[in-house]
Amino acid sequence: MTEFFNHFGQYIKVSAQLKEELTKRITFKTFAKGEMLHSADRICTKSYFIQKGLLRIYFLKDGREVSEYFSCEGDWTNSPRSFIQHKLDLYYIDAIEQTDVYILEVHDLMFLFNNFPEMERYARLSMGSTFGYLIERITSMRFTTAKEKYEHFCEVYKGIYHRIPLGMVASYLGITQETLSRIRAEK
Amino acid sequence: MTEFFNHFGQYIKVSAQLKEELTKRITFKTFAKGEMLHSADRICTKSYFIQKGLLRIYFLKDGREVSEYFSCEGDWTNSPRSFIQHKLDLYYIDAIEQTDVYILEVHDLMFLFNNFPEMERYARLSMGSTFGYLIERITSMRFTTAKEKYEHFCEVYKGIYHRIPLGMVASYLGITQETLSRIRAEK
DNA sequence: CTTAACTTTTGACCTAAATCAAAAAATCAC
DNA sequence: GTGATTTTTTGATTTAGGTCAAAAGTTAAG
Structure with missing residues (x-):
């Protein structure tokens, strides 16, 4: 779980207590190549932190699969609006390679937000990075x-x-x- | 300043103390139509909350102005990566109409983050909304x-x-x- | 008002990339 | 390893939207 704690360590100081709560709440799972992690017909309640492997987030447009983005080692992955706003959204997630992930449930994440203010800061800062990436991508598309x-x-x-x-x-x-x-x- | 506090109120409970600190740190300014709020040759240290009016964020591509997005009443505007990461970025901001704004300096925002944990939460939640908008935009572009x-x-x-x-x-x-x-x- | 400076519209023509189709190559399952 | 399935490449043709150019409308300044 070193890579997992290191990830948080990039943004905040991870106290022993936070480490303990994270450890208690996280589960580990391996997905085979081609296996689905999330489907658009369900609300996304899990966030996946990739230890090893490669995931694809995609949606269907006129029956064809359109890749939204790819996630690899050290990235969090979920169906963003579904996970954040707790509603249905159009994205699917599957594994491009065999992928090992740490899984965090949204209600556990909420517990962490409510009990560890530094987790709020972590979320703000890590979202900030992703923000920059999204804007740059929009720029590069036109x-x-x-x-x-x-x-x-x-x-x-x-x-x-x-x-x-x-x-x-x-x-x-x-x-x-x-x-x-x-x-x-x-x- | 009602619309300004209401904005925060959408995401967090705004305590009297936070209200006081916000009031103390915010300034107000009116920009004429066509006036520049930010130029790419400077680091963006200010964030603008629009009370009334319309702003455009744009960059130059081969000498032509390309609009990145537009902001109106109730939106925050800045040059995102420049403001967040305190470095130069390629965006300019100008006023499409005469625009009245509340201005918050990045160091004042940092003070608020450091002293009001609920501000971290506010940032996480409001960023989450913008996130959804960016992803939907990327989807709609392909x-x-x-x-x-x-x-x-x-x-x-x-x-x-x-x-x-x-x-x-x-x-x-x-x-x-x-x-x-x-x-x-x-x- | 009147002239100048933008902004939007219209027209003719061109090109990057889409579509359709099929062959070649790579990967998978038994 | 061998046939089946999937992925990638190559070729011919079409088209949406770009480019270039100029006219018409609109807005702003003196």
Whole structure:
């Protein structure tokens, strides 16, 4: 669980007491490649912290799977609006590779928010980072060629972009797999 | 300042003491139409809460202004990464209409975070809402026609979309003004 | 008012990327 | 290992929306 506590340690000082409560509330699970972690027909009550592996968040558009984003080692993953606002949303989560995760239930997280003010700070700060990533992504989606979009993707997902199948990358970028295949071929 | 405290009241209980500290630290200013609130050559140390009016956050791409988003009555505005991470970023902020704002300096905000744990909660919760909006926007930008993008924009900015000049809307959507003009004309 | 400076619309033409189709390559299951 | 399924590549064709250019409308300043 070292990587798990280190993650919090990036933003706040993790007291022995918080560590104990986290340990008590967290569970561990391994998902096989292709296995579903979350489906759009349920409210998302779990957040997954990836110890090892790769997850994909996607939704269905006219029957086709469109990747929303990818998460790897050291990331939290859930269906954001479903988890935060406790309502249904359109996202599915599955495992691109065999993936080991720590699981935290939303009611346990609420307990932590209510009893450890530093957890509120942790949430504020870590959300702040993700914020920047989302804004940069929106920026990079407009007035850019398919090639530029792909190059931006490779930068952001440096180190893991080769672990993600081409078709999933294409839908993440909002281009067809044929176009992405041609971009990869040309250089 | 009622609208200002009401905003916090949506997320947390605002104690008399917090109210007092907020009042002490906030300043008020009016910007004329077209006036700049923030420029990319400076670090953004101020956050603006709009009492009345309309602001635009934009950046320059090949010399053209690209709208990142718009903020109106009841919204906070700043250059997000610059304000949060205290570094330079590429965004400019100007006033689309004459705009009245409450101004909070980043160091005053930090004081509030350090002395009022409920402010951390406020930040977590209000960021959570914005999060949902950003993700939905990313979703709506891929595999959609220019017309669908515009319709989504009108929904999200219902009530204020007619206050924003066409060219600014077009760049927000990542389409040309000519295309947007034709979309508006056809129906 | 009147001129200047933007903003929006309209028209003609062009191109990046979509679509459709099928072959080739890689991966999986037994 | 072998056939079946899935993923990726390649080719031909189409199209939505971009570019360029200019006219029409609108707003602002003196």
